[in-house]
Amino acid sequence: xxxxxxxxxxxxxxxxxxxxxxxxxxxxxxxxxxxxxxxxxxxxxxxxxxxxxxxxxxxxxxxxxxxxxxxxxxxxxxxxxxxxxxxxxxxxxxxxxxxxxxxxxxxxxxxxxxxxxxxxxxxxxxxxxxxxxxxxxxxxxxxxxxxxxxxxxxxxxxxxxxxxxxxxxxxxxxxxxxxxxxxxxxxxxxxxxxxxxxxxxxxxxxxxxxxxxxxxxxxxxxxxxxxxxxxxxxxxxxxxxxxxxxxxxxxxxxxxxxxxxxxxxxxxxxxxxxxxxxxx
Amino acid sequence: xxxxxxxxxxxxxxxxxxxxxxxxxxxxxxxxxxxxxxxxxxxxxxxxxxxxxxxxxxxxxxxxxxxxxxxxxxxxxxxxxxxxxxxxxxxxxxxxxxxxxxxxxxxxxxxxxxxxxxxxxxxxxxxxxxxxxxxxxxxxxxxxxxxxxxxxxxxxxxxxxxxxxxxxxxxxxxxxxxxxxxxxxxxxxxxxxxxxxxxxxxxxxxxxxxxxxxxxxxxxxxxxxxxxxxxxxxxxxxxxxxxxxxxxxxxxxxxxxxxxxxxxxxxxxxxxxxxxxxxxxxxxxxx
Amino acid sequence: xxxxxxxxxxxxxxxxxxxxxxxxxxxxxxxxxxxxxxxxxxxxxxxxxxxxxxxxxxxxxxxxxxxxxxxxxxxxxxxxxxxxxxxxxxxxxxxxxxxxxxxxxxxxxxxxxxxxxxxxxxxxxxxxxxxxxxxxxxxxxxxxxxxxxxxxxxxxxxxxxxxxxxxxxxxxxxxxxxxxxxxxxxxxxxxxxxxxxxxxxxxxxxxxxxxxxxxxxxxxxxxxxxxxxxxxxxxxxxxxxxxxxxxxxxxxxxxxxxxxxxxxx
Numbered sequence: 001x002x003x004x005x006x007x008x009x010x011x012x013x014x015x016x017x018x019x020x021x022x023x024x025x026x027x028x029x030x031x032x033x034x035x036x037x038x039x040x041x042x043x044x045x046x047x048x049x050x051x052x053x054x055x056x057x058x059x060x061x062x063x064x065x066x067x068x069x070x071x072x073x074x075x076x077x078x079x080x081x082x083x084x085x086x087x088x089x090x091x092x093x094x095x096x097x098x099x100x101x102x103x104x105x106x107x108x109x110x111x112x113x114x115x116x117x118x119x120x121x122x123x124x125x126x127x128x129x130x131x132x133x134x135x136x137x138x139x140x141x142x143x144x145x146x147x148x149x150x151x152x153x154x155x156x157x158x159x160x161x162x163x164x165x166x167x168x169x170x171x172x173x174x175x176x177x178x179x180x181x182x183x184x185x186x187x188x189x190x191x192x193x194x195x196x197x198x199x200x201x202x203x204x205x206x207x208x209x210x211x212x213x214x215x216x217x218x219x220x221x222x223x224x225x226x227x228x229x230x231x232x233x234x235x236x237x238x239x240x241x242x243x244x245x246x247x248x249x250x251x252x253x254x255x256x257x258x259x260x261x262x263x264x265x266x267x268x269x270x271x272x273x274x275x276x277x278x279x280x
Numbered sequence: 281x282x283x284x285x286x287x288x289x290x291x292x293x294x295x296x297x298x299x300x301x302x303x304x305x306x307x308x309x310x311x312x313x314x315x316x317x318x319x320x321x322x323x324x325x326x327x328x329x330x331x332x333x334x335x336x337x338x339x340x341x342x343x344x345x346x347x348x349x350x351x352x353x354x355x356x357x358x359x360x361x362x363x364x365x366x367x368x369x370x371x372x373x374x375x376x377x378x379x380x381x382x383x384x385x386x387x388x389x390x391x392x393x394x395x396x397x398x399x400x401x402x403x404x405x406x407x408x409x410x411x412x413x414x415x416x417x418x419x420x421x422x423x424x425x426x427x428x429x430x431x432x433x434x435x436x437x438x439x440x441x442x443x444x445x446x447x448x449x450x451x452x453x454x455x456x457x458x459x460x461x462x463x464x465x466x467x468x469x470x471x472x473x474x475x476x477x478x479x480x481x482x483x484x485x486x487x488x489x490x491x492x493x494x495x496x497x498x499x500x501x502x503x504x505x506x507x508x509x510x511x512x513x514x515x516x517x518x519x520x521x522x523x524x525x526x527x528x529x530x531x532x533x534x535x536x537x538x539x540x541x542x543x544x545x546x547x548x549x550x551x552x553x554x555x556x557x558x559x560x561x562x563x564x565x566x567x
Numbered sequence: 568x569x570x571x572x573x574x575x576x577x578x579x580x581x582x583x584x585x586x587x588x589x590x591x592x593x594x595x596x597x598x599x600x601x602x603x604x605x606x607x608x609x610x611x612x613x614x615x616x617x618x619x620x621x622x623x624x625x626x627x628x629x630x631x632x633x634x635x636x637x638x639x640x641x642x643x644x645x646x647x648x649x650x651x652x653x654x655x656x657x658x659x660x661x662x663x664x665x666x667x668x669x670x671x672x673x674x675x676x677x678x679x680x681x682x683x684x685x686x687x688x689x690x691x692x693x694x695x696x697x698x699x700x701x702x703x704x705x706x707x708x709x710x711x712x713x714x715x716x717x718x719x720x721x722x723x724x725x726x727x728x729x730x731x732x733x734x735x736x737x738x739x740x741x742x743x744x745x746x747x748x749x750x751x752x753x754x755x756x757x758x759x760x761x762x763x764x765x766x767x768x769x770x771x772x773x774x775x776x777x778x779x780x781x782x783x784x785x786x787x788x789x790x791x792x793x794x795x796x797x798x799x800x801x802x803x804x805x806x807x808x809x810x811x812x813x814x815x816x817x818x819x820x821x822x823x824x825x826x827x828x829x830x831x832x
Binding site for chain 2: 239
Binding site for chain 2: 740743744746747748749750751752753754757768769772773776777
């Protein structure tokens with residue numbers, strides 16, 4: 001099957017930078033997957049995301065989305081395929097009101113007004129923001145603004161949704177609600193939507209289909225979360241968070257307890273301790 | 281310096297049609313040299329409380345005592361400027377306060393405003409920069425050329441250099457990566473011990489509360505609804521969840537096992553949890 | 568800053584609120600010309616009555632309109648005061664050195680004052696009853712003929728609408744930077760003029776740097792959402808003339824004729 005996103009030997013340097021932000025990155029992302037991209041700040045995660053929809057232009061190498069080359073000629077086709085939600089809720093809200101903001105992408109695509117009048121409320125409905133259609137951004141919480149940003153993306157029906165640390169400026173409640181919302185949408189759209197989430201949230205990454213680790217502009221690994229997260233030593237070395245169960249395992253091991261060698265979820269770990277106790 | 285809030289109330293734009301009450305009848309006591317965590321969901325009044333504490337706003341009702349000073353609705357705003365000297369404020373995203381041409385000059389700015397001579401300020405600034413682990417090579421750099429994490433450290437150094445007795449941290453780790461967050465929290469804990477500060481930490485991250493705080497204030501709907509040690513606060517996780525708050529992952533895990541019938545008692549961090557589990561299964565199992 | 572009534576929108580449900588922004592905009596502009604037709608006390612009384620009636624119809628009360636005059640009070644006083652000396656005809660009331668105040672001068676300055684006040688009051692109706700964004704839409708719509716001569720009307724309108732949208736965001740940010748600098752010992756609004764001006768440097772530099780950062784991020788977000796240029800876009804937000812706009816134009820027309828008629832009393 002043709003991958004939805006393909007990077008072939010892609011490098012990128014910011015002007016005046018000593019080090020390239022990405023080095024010879026080759027990577028395939030399969031259609032319909034939920035992929036988490038992790039790495040410490042400055043590891044090249046956001047650069048990676050911005051290359052996908054031609055906000056940045058690779059210094060060398062090539063990228064395709066759904067088989068279409070990402071270049072000047074196809075830039076608007078690519079942007080129809082890729083929707084992006086950024087980190088700062090305030091700096092991506094273009095419209096004067098919630099409804100206007102959702103309409104912005106449609107206006108750019110010259111969708112007739114009658115159609116917009118159908119699409120906008122529909123998109124807002126899907127993120128449960130319909131009641132706020134006439135609200136100005138100053139009167140919304142960060143979490144609500146990010147939901148509007150998702151609605152704006154949904155309105156143009158992209159195949160790829162990129163979340164560029166989209167929950168990092170939200171409070172825990174806002175974060176949970178947003179992740180739940182994207183999961184719901186993913187469930188609804190199935191293979192029609194590929195989610196690429198750049199995140200520091202270990203719990204979110206643990207529920208992804210694939211995890212990509214970037215470190216100082218280099219690809220350190222692509223694998224299933226259970227493989228990536230079982231190597232707690234490597235995660236620590238790369239300045240990344242370690243899942244709770246793995247942290248506990250390390251603490252128990254240090255206290256002379258023999259722990260399971262394979263990856264454990266939090267529930268799995270609880271189960272293991274419970275059994276150990278009941279055997280006594 | 282100890283801090284006391286007595287029946288404190290505050291209303292934004294009081295006396296206008298836009299009046300919005302933000303705090304009601306807030307009472308608490310923060311002992312000298314303690315590490316106090318303030319938790320509560322967004323809009324519960326935490327940030328407003330901090331603004332009152334730093335004299336950026338005056339209470340509409342009640343009385344605030346900080347050391348020997350008292351602030352009420354009748355306090356003159358001008359006298360507040362002097363009071364602020366003892367209080368170091370690290371606001372959310374403090375890097376937004378950087379403006380000088382060099383890192384060193386920016387860190388010296390606060391101390392000089394509060395009357396230190398240039399030479400004194402430079403010594404204080406260099407000590408603060410060393411404390412936040414900024415390399416000496418960065419002192420003459422423009423703060424705007426630094427990475428986000430470094431800008432954060434420089435901004436924090438700018439507050440520490442004023443040598444405050446109380447340090448207030450409003451979500452100081454927001455937006456940093458996990459390693460950066462852990463580093464910064466360790467730095468604050470170390471700073472509190474070394475300089476014997478009173479630290480007030482506003483945070484959503486319960487791991488840090490469990491790990492560092494010896495005192496917790498829970499805000500809800502503009503009032504303090506509970507105070508206690510982290511162990512006392514996290515003992516009732518259902519109540520916290522009602523207030524839209526979490527418990528540390530270790531506590532959550534321990535509660536889960538306790539509900540399954542294991543005799544565990546709400547560990548606050550991983551070490552405690554691991555110790556309890558070891559006790560439970562009767563010592564090491566390695567052959 | 569929040570006391571600035573000028574350019575501030577007060578929501579309401581009056582007829583005036585419901586008028587198309589373009590109607591209010593055009594009538595405000597016309598009023599500035601029409602008012603010059605008044606050349607005697609009856610004309611000004613008639614115009615004052617018309618403005619008063621219009622204000623009553625907004626349902627906002629006179630108070631907010633008088634408050635709106637305050638920031639401009641100085642400008643009005645200076646203009647009026649200067650008028651006192653411009654007229655040399657009529658009976659001399661005061662003569663001192665090169666200054667002469669005559670009866671005509673006094674009458675003239677009263678007229679200028681009244682005219683000034685009426686114009687400000689009437690145009691304030693537009694800003695008080697129309698969301699800023701609709702004012703921008705109205706300007707875009709009215710300026711659209713300029714597209715033919717290459718004026719990027721749509722881009723300008725989008726710029727204005729984004730600027731308006733960011734006003735509250737930047738105000739909040741200014742407030743929080745101010746708090747942070749006050750905590751570092753800056754005393755805003757204290758000391759002499761130079762010291763005051765200096766105290767704003769630690770506010771303005773971060774505000775400026777952050778505004779640029781925001782602008783860059785906003786640019787990325789707009790591009791990511793498929794923005795190319797101002798022309799090749801459809802519009803979600805439209806202005807629509809309704810019956811009440813016809814009534815408003817008719818009423819204004821009658822007023823203009825009436826005002827013209829007062830010249831012959």
